[in-house]
Amino acid sequence: MKNYLLKFVTISLVFLLFSCSEMDDYELSETVFIEDPYFPGLPIYSEWGYNSFGAYIDRVEFISTNHELSSKIIIENDTLMMIMRGEYRNETTDLVFYIPNITYDTYDDLLALDATSFDLNNPGIVVELKQGNTPALKLELIDGTFSIKRAQYLFVDEEPRRVILSGVFKFQTFLNDEPITVSNGRFDLGYNYDNFYKIE
Amino acid sequence: MRTLYLVFFFLFIFLENIYSGNESDENNFSSWKSYLKVELNGYYPNGNISSDINIRQNFNSLGSGIQDNGSIWSYANGVSVGLQCMLYNSNLRMGVSSGLRYNDYLAEVYGSVSVYSDYFYLRYSELDQETKFARVEVITEKKEYFSIPIEFTYNVYNYKRLGLWTSLGGEVGLLCVSHETDIEFVESKMNSYKSIVLESFGSPDEKALSNIYLTLGGSYSFKNGAFFRIDAIVFSDYICSGQPFVIYESDFFNGFMMSLQFPIKK
Numbered sequence: 001m002k003n004y005l006l007k008f009v010t011i012s013l014v015f016l017l018f019s020c021s022e023m024d025d026y027e028l029s030e031t032v033f034i035e036d037p038y039f040p041g042l043p044i045y046s047e048w049g050y051n052s053f054g055a056y057i058d059r060v061e062f063i064s065t066n067h068e069l070s071s072k073i074i075i076e077n078d079t080l081m082m083i084m085r086g087e088y089r090n091e092t093t094d095l096v097f098y099i100p101n102i103t104y105d106t107y108d109d110l111l112a113l114d115a116t117s118f119d120l121n122n123p124g125i126v127v128e129l130k131q132g133n134t135p136a137l138k139l140e141l142i143d144g145t146f147s148i149k150r151a152q153y154l155f156v157d158e159e160p161r162r163v164i165l166s167g168v169f170k171f172q173t174f175l176n177d178e179p180i181t182v183s184n185g186r187f188d189l190g191y192n193y194d195n196f197y198k199i200e
Numbered sequence: 201m202r203t204l205y206l207v208f209f210f211l212f213i214f215l216e217n218i219y220s221g222n223e224s225d226e227n228n229f230s231s232w233k234s235y236l237k238v239e240l241n242g243y244y245p246n247g248n249i250s251s252d253i254n255i256r257q258n259f260n261s262l263g264s265g266i267q268d269n270g271s272i273w274s275y276a277n278g279v280s281v282g283l284q285c286m287l288y289n290s291n292l293r294m295g296v297s298s299g300l301r302y303n304d305y306l307a308e309v310y311g312s313v314s315v316y317s318d319y320f321y322l323r324y325s326e327l328d329q330e331t332k333f334a335r336v337e338v339i340t341e342k343k344e345y346f347s348i349p350i351e352f353t354y355n356v357y358n359y360k361r362l363g364l365w366t367s368l369g370g371e372v373g374l375l376c377v378s379h380e381t382d383i384e385f386v387e388s389k390m391n392s393y394k395s396i397v398l399e400s401f402g403s404p405d406e407k408a409l410s411n412i413y414l415t416l417g418g419s420y421s422f423k424n425g426a427f428f429r430i431d432a433i434v435f436s437d438y439i440c441s442g443q444p445f446v447i448y449e450s451d452f453f454n455g456f457m458m459s460l461q462f463p464i465k466k
Contacts, residue, residue, distance in 0.1 A: 027313050027321075032257055048256050048323070048331070111329055155332040156321070157387040164331065 028154070028161060028190060031066045045186040049154045049164040053084050055095075055185035057175075062088040062095065062182075071189040073110070076199040078103050079124075084187065091132040095182075097146055097169075100124035107196035110163045114151035120144035120171050127171065142179065144171025154190060162192035235286040237297055239459040243278035243433075247450030249309055250443070252401040256321035256333055257313050272311035272320060276341075276448045278455075279304050282349060286461060293355035301347045301371060303409070307448040310338040319386045324393075324400040334397055335386035341447045343379045345408035347371040363419040365429060373408025373440060380404055381446055402446045410440045415457055425463040432456055 032050040036042045041061035042054035051070045054063040064070040064086040074081040080102040084095045099118060104110060118125060120141050127144075130136040148167040153160050169185035249255070249272065257270050284299030311320045318337060325332035351369035358364075381398050385391060417431025433455045443449055 027317065030314075050256075114329060152329045152331050155325075155330060157335055157385070157390055158332070158393065 025161065025192075025194075028156070029069075029194060031064050031070055033064070033066075039184050042184060042186065043188070045166075045168065046188045047150050047152070047164065047166040048188060049162065049190040050188045051190055053086065053185070053187035053189065055169065056181075056183050057088060058180050060089060062086055062093060068092060069195060071187070071191070072195045072197065073107070073191055074197045074199060075102065075104050076197075080104070084189075088131060093132070094128070094130040094136070096128040096130070096136070098124075098126035098128070099146075105198055107163050107191045107193070110165060110191060110196075111151045111153065113148045113165060115149065116151075117145060117147040120146055127173070129175070137175075139171075139173040139175075142172040142174075144173070144182075145169065146171075162190040164188065164190050231291050232287050232289045234464040235288055235295075235297075235461040236464055237282075237284040237286050237299070237459050237461045239280075239282045239284065239301075239457060241280045241282070241301075241455060241457045243280070243303075243305070243453045243455040245276040245278070245305075245307075245444065245448065245450035245453040247274075247276065247448055249274040250401060250445070250447050250449050253309060253339070253447060254323035254400070255311075256323060257311075270311065270313040270315075270317075270320065272309065274307070274309045274448055276305060276307035276445060276450060278306070278343075278453075280347075284349060284351070285464075286351075286353070288353070295353040295355075297349075297351045297353065299349060300374075301349050303343075303345050303347060305341075305343040305445070307341040307343075307445045308338055309447050322397065322400075324397040334383075334390050334393070336397075337384040337386060339381065339383050339447050341379075341381045341404065341445055343404070343409075343445065344377040345379075346374045346377065347408055347410070348374050361421045363421065363427070363429075365415075365417055365419055365431065367415045367417075367431065368412075369415065370412040370439070371410060373410045376406045376408045379406060404446050407440060409438060409444050411436060411438045411453070413437075413453075417457070427461050428459070429461065430456060430458045 028049065029051060031052050033052055034044050036044040042063060043050065043052040052064045053070060054061060068085045070085060072083045078101055080099045082097045086093060120127060121143065127139045127141060128136045129139055146169040148165050150166045152164050154162050154164050166188045170183050172179060172181050174180070255272055280301045280303040282299055282301035284297045286295050286297035288295035312318050313320050319335045321333040322336045323331060323333050349369055349371040351367050353365060353367040356364040356366055381404055383394060383397055413433050414435040415431035416434050417429060419427045419429040421427040433453065436452045438444055438451065
C-alpha cells in the first residue's frame, strides 16, 4: 500500500514539474494534419507551424507523421541541409535538400529565408531520397523549384517560441531509372533548439 | 424565400378563416377574449464556431488517420421571458398576441489542444514575419436585448382539457441592452492584451435580434379558463442582416416556448 502511495505521489509530482511552457513546446512540435480537400492525402498548405509536409511522388503520398520529427535543419560547411522525414509506401522516408552558401548561426537567422526561391538545377543544390534502411540516393534532377513563401516567428503568449518556414516544392527526377514527378509539395515546419543544428 | 412563403401561407389561412367565420356566424367578432400571457422560452441556436476565430489545431479531422487528440466545442443558448396580451376567438379558434420580451443569450467556444491540456491556441495577430498565438481556455459572448413579439395562433384540435396548437411568430429587435465578448487566458499576463485578442475576431454589434418561427405544441386548460401551453419550435430563421453572434455562426434555432395564459375579465 505504501509503495502504491509513493508511486502515485511521484507520478503526480513529475506531472506537476512538467511545466506549462515545456508542455506547450511539446504541443507546438506535434504534427497537425488537416487534409487538403483538393489534393487528397496531402496536408493543406498552411503558415501556422503545423509541422506538416506532403507531396505526391507520382500519385503516391509522401507525408509527415506524428511519430517522427517532421524536419531538421543542419548547417554544416556553409550548406543548409533540410531534412523532411515522413512516410512513403508505409516506410520511413527522408527527403533532404542541400542548399549551399548559407551560414546561419541560430534558428532565428532562418527568418532571412522569407520569400526565397531556389532553382533545384542550380549548381551546388543536391536532393537526396532515403527510403527505409536503404542508403541515401542522390537524385539526378531534370527540373524543379523549392520556394520558401514565408519565414516567420511564432509567438505564444507574447513569447517567441520558434521560426516557421512555409513553402512549396516540385521536381522531376529519376527513381529506379524511371522518370518520376514529385508534385504539389508543401511544407509548414517549425524550428527551434530542438531541431536546428549548427555544426562547425 | 421559404420564410416568406410560410408567412403568406399562415396569414392566408388566418384571414381566410376569419372571413369565412364572419359569413357563417355574425357573433364571431363579438366572441374575442383577452388573455394575459406570461412566457418562458428556451432557444438553442444551431451552428458552429465562427470562421473568423483562428484556432491552431485540427478540430475538423477528415479521417486521415493522423490526428491529435484535441477537441474544440462551441455552443449557444438563450432564454427569454415575456409578457404578452392575446386576443383569442374561440369560435374561429384563432388568436393574435403581442407584448415585450427580454432575451438573454450565451455563446461559448472552449476546447483542448490535447488530452493533457484544457486550452487551445488562438491566433490573434499575423504580421509579415510574426504570428502570435494566445493559449485560451474559453471565449464567451453574452447578448441581452428586448424585442416585440407578434404571434398568430391557431387551435388545431381539442380533446377535453387538452389542446393542440400551432403558431407563426416573429420578434422585432427593439433595444440591445448589452453585447460583449470575453476571454480567459492560461497566462494572466495576457489579460493586458485582451482587447487586441478580442478584436481579432470582430466586435460585438449593438443590434437586437429579429426572427421568425413556427411552433407546434399542446395545452392544458384549467377550470378558471387559464391554460398552460408548451410548444416546440419547428422552424425558425433570423431575419436580421448578418450573424447574430460574433463567435458562433448560426442560421436558425431550435427551442421550446412555455406560457401560462390567464383570461382578462372585463
